Amino acid sequence: MTIDDLQARFAALCVTAGLDLREGQELIVSAPIEAQSFVGHVAGAAYRAGAPLVTCLYEDPSLIRARFDHGADEALDCAPGWLSDGVVKAYEGGAARLFVYGPYPDLLTGVAPERIGRMHAAMAAASAAEGAFTADLRVNWCAIPFVTQSWARIVYPSMPIAEATDKLWNDVFDVVRVKSADPIAAWRDHLAVLETRCQGLQALDLSALHFVGGGTDLRVGLAEGHQWVGGRSRAANGALPVCNFPTEEVFTCPHRDQVEGRLAASRPIALGGIVIDGLVVTFRNGVAEHVEAREGREMLEGLLSGDKGARRLGEVGLVPCNSPVARKEVLFYNTLLDENAANHIAFGQSYSACIEAGRDRNIAGANTSALHIDCMIGHDAMDVDGVLKSGERRAIMRAGDFVLD
Amino acid sequence: MTIDDLQARFAALCVTAGLDLREGQELIVSAPIEAQSFVGHVAGAAYRAGAPLVTCLYEDPSLIRARFDHGADEALDCAPGWLSDGVVKAYEGGAARLFVYGPYPDLLTGVAPERIGRMHAAMAAASAAEGAFTADLRVNWCAIPFVTQSWARIVYPSMPIAEATDKLWNDVFDVVRVKSADPIAAWRDHLAVLETRCQGLQALDLSALHFVGGGTDLRVGLAEGHQWVGGRSRAANGALPVCNFPTEEVFTCPHRDQVEGRLAASRPIALGGIVIDGLVVTFRNGVAEHVEAREGREMLEGLLSGDKGARRLGEVGLVPCNSPVARKEVLFYNTLLDENAANHIAFGQSYSACIEAGRDRNIAGANTSALHIDCMIGHDAMDVDGVLKSGERRAIMRAGDFVLD
Numbered sequence A, B: 001m002t003i004d005d006l007q008a009r010f011a012a013l014c015v016t017a018g019l020d021l022r023e024g025q026e027l028i029v030s031a032p033i034e035a036q037s038f039v040g041h042v043a044g045a046a047y048r049a050g051a052p053l054v055t056c057l058y059e060d061p062s063l064i065r066a067r068f069d070h071g072a073d074e075a076l077d078c079a080p081g082w083l084s085d086g087v088v089k090a091y092e093g094g095a096a097r098l099f100v101y102g103p104y105p106d107l108l109t110g111v112a113p114e115r116i117g118r119m120h121a122a123m124a125a126a127s128a129a130e131g132a133f134t135a136d137l138r139v140n141w142c143a144i145p146f147v148t149q150s151w152a153r154i155v156y157p158s159m160p161i162a163e164a165t166d167k168l169w170n171d172v173f174d175v176v177r178v179k180s181a182d183p184i185a186a187w188r189d190h191l192a193v194l195e196t197r198c199q200g201l202q203a204l205d206l207s208a209l210h211f212v213g214g215g216t217d218l219r220v221g222l223a224e225g226h227q228w229v230g231g232r233s234r235a236a237n238g239a240l241p242v243c244n245f246p247t248e249e250v251f252t253c254p255h256r257d258q259v260e261g262r263l264a265a266s267r268p269i270a271l272g273g274i275v276i277d278g279l280v281v282t283f284r285n286g287v288a289e290h291v292e293a294r295e296g297r298e299m300l301e302g303l304l305s306g307d308k309g310a311r312r313l314g315e316v317g318l319v320p321c322n323s324p325v326a327r328k329e330v331l332f333y334n335t336l337l338d339e340n341a342a343n344h345i346a347f348g349q350s351y352s353a354c355i356e357a358g359r360d361r362n363i364a365g366a367n368t369s370a371l372h373i374d375c376m377i378g379h380d381a382m383d384v385d386g387v388l389k390s391g392e393r394r395a396i397m398r399a400g401d402f403v404l405d
């Protein structure tokens, strides 16, 4: 099969296994212009699945760059809240959302980090209501990776660009199981493993997780009534989307006041064209008090100062270090893949799906923020213990792999 | 200068002479994906002019085609009203709008006209509030032509596509006066001519226009307190945009109940990929009672049945047959250019700017509709008389040219 054939299969898988698009449901896609032909495959699949309308909000990276090159500093406080309000209206009308995430890591080279942070803060504030819709699973949504040339260039810098792009597409096709003889069956089996893992962790009724290894010694208290989630999630409209595609993680909600110790990131974080590398963070009473990084510290500090919840954790995720993504042994510079290679935490907003239904998420200890930034901490020398309510400890992972299953 | 250099000049002219973009004003652009590099020039010019944010709503013609190919018939009633509502919010917040109009005349080949009409009707209904904002000049806006390959192919069918595209771009550059030594000065002079012409017509205080020639014998009564408009118009926010770029016309508001006689279109109308050709319409008491066409009749009938105002006139425009567009002696299959080659009327919505401020537009006789479809009737054998309130007649045009100036 050609790359285009596999893209068409991938697009169809995103609409069915990914979004679980319902018949009669409108679909909003966000994608870079570079993804136009892929979006065409998505639209075809969605219309065949009974969508009445597919609208793509195309993103043009050169317009973002033009803004930094020709616009004024104060102008960065202006964000298209009107567009975000429009999307909220579509959600209220029942629309599903597909995020075709194609990174442009070199887009903002040379731009001052505080200017980038200023733009992100304004955008996050203007799109808070839109973000809450997907964070709370009020609609079915799915985020998928798309291979841009800009992305392929940093993953495989020594290859000619066409070769790098093809190679990275093949990586993506592997980790999303699109090359399987029966991708739908492969996903069903994989989702069953994640479901069993969630049930095992849920049954332990943990009060905390303790991560040790590779410079990290971090105790993450869990929210009251936290729920382990992995693979599919039930959206408020009844659909069962896989919100991140691929997904290898099981994850839950930390308690926003109960994170203590030291975190050393095991992989860089790539954010809006800026890389945060060599990150070390110290937590006390849930707050990221001290932030160090070899690269991108100011950018991260800017983001973490965006609102009160930005310095606290909203997610903790467990991933075996032998996952298909990890086995690639490539640093993808892309959270959507890298977080499926390693244990991770996230700064900022927590997912309501990770709190028992009917509980007040605020009282339970869930965190609220306009941000959600994943940070990888796992690797093959990491042990994870579960701390039971009795104080007793249970081995969850050893040397990066699950010992619980 | 290269095509790209001239595009950059054209983009800058659109932002200044076209939109009259105010410092601090947000800009929304609509454009086909094919126009990406041109939109980059627009964004650069807008940011340099002090825009805090430029957002482009890119249109992907292949998604429209996918809808007809893979979607259900009933689905065509669904329109992205949420996106239109978002744009209304941006207008309320002070945003200007640039419509980069790149036609795809062959996009919907083979699709049943009633399906296309159904989609257009749904879209018109869902975007009525948005359309009223620009029709009423509550914000500054501007619509400009963009040369797509699809468009160049029908204008110059016998040329290789690259040559056809370049030739059509050069036509556009000529008629928008971008190749002048000083395009800004060229526009200032041209706008002064249009302004003088408007003043002359306004001073006559006409009750009707009478068009005779080329199969047309049409008496178009004018609304009470009608205003002759041409070139720049004052928007409610104080800006002075040239809403159609290029523009050669002076136009005003017909009385919706006072149109009598026969109209024979002198050029085809190109609408959403469908061409209406050989159109003949008979009017009584303002209503298009009988519609005939060699091509596209059903499509037009569908549109004219969209709402009560669709069968009545909302605009009458006068253009000398020696305008720069007419001198090209090319049928552009694009209203934005062709209407500047010939006298024309429009079915549907009238412009509030064509009614004296303070008057009730409904009582004045202005028409209201979700549609606005221009139809060319002028050519070099047409005479136009003005009918004064006394019943006396005054020669306005003879053999296609103004005799009033």
Ligand SMILES: [Zn+2]
Pocket: A249, A251, A315, A316, A317, A339, A344, A374
């Ligand atoms: Zn995660």
Ligand SMILES: [Zn+2]
Pocket: A315, A346, A372, A373, A374
């Ligand atoms: Zn996350």
Ligand SMILES: [Zn+2]
Pocket: B249, B251, B315, B316, B317, B339, B344, B374
């Ligand atoms: Zn006109």
Ligand SMILES: [Zn+2]
Pocket: B315, B346, B372, B373, B374
């Ligand atoms: Zn018109």
